[in-house]
Amino acid sequence: MHLAEKKKSWKEIPIGGLILEAGNANEYKTGGWRTFRPEKNDKKCINCLFCWIYCPDSSIKIEDGKMAGFDYDHCKGCGICAQVCPVKCIDMKKE
Numbered sequence: 001m002h003l004a005e006k007k008k009s010w011k012e013i014p015i016g017g018l019i020l021e022a023g024n025a026n027e028y029k030t031g032g033w034r035t036f037r038p039e040k041n042d043k044k045c046i047n048c049l050f051c052w053i054y055c056p057d058s059s060i061k062i063e064d065g066k067m068a069g070f071d072y073d074h075c076k077g078c079g080i081c082a083q084v085c086p087v088k089c090i091d092m093k094k095e
Contacts, residue, residue: 036095046089057076059072
């Protein structure tokens, strides 16, 4: 968001909370909804990237074709990454 732009107040948001501007999901930091957060054990990870494939929030960071961590600004803590990991290198920890 640019400094000149003002956030809308609750009175200015459309009824039902509709988002009418496409492509703005990255602006909404939804990680604050989380009660559990994924943590990776680097020693166990085999970089199969199942976590990345199944993450509904695109919160798995990839660098050089390997799992590099989590985007905690957008991760909602659903735990799907931990469930699909074949070597169980992701644990869900209480926030």
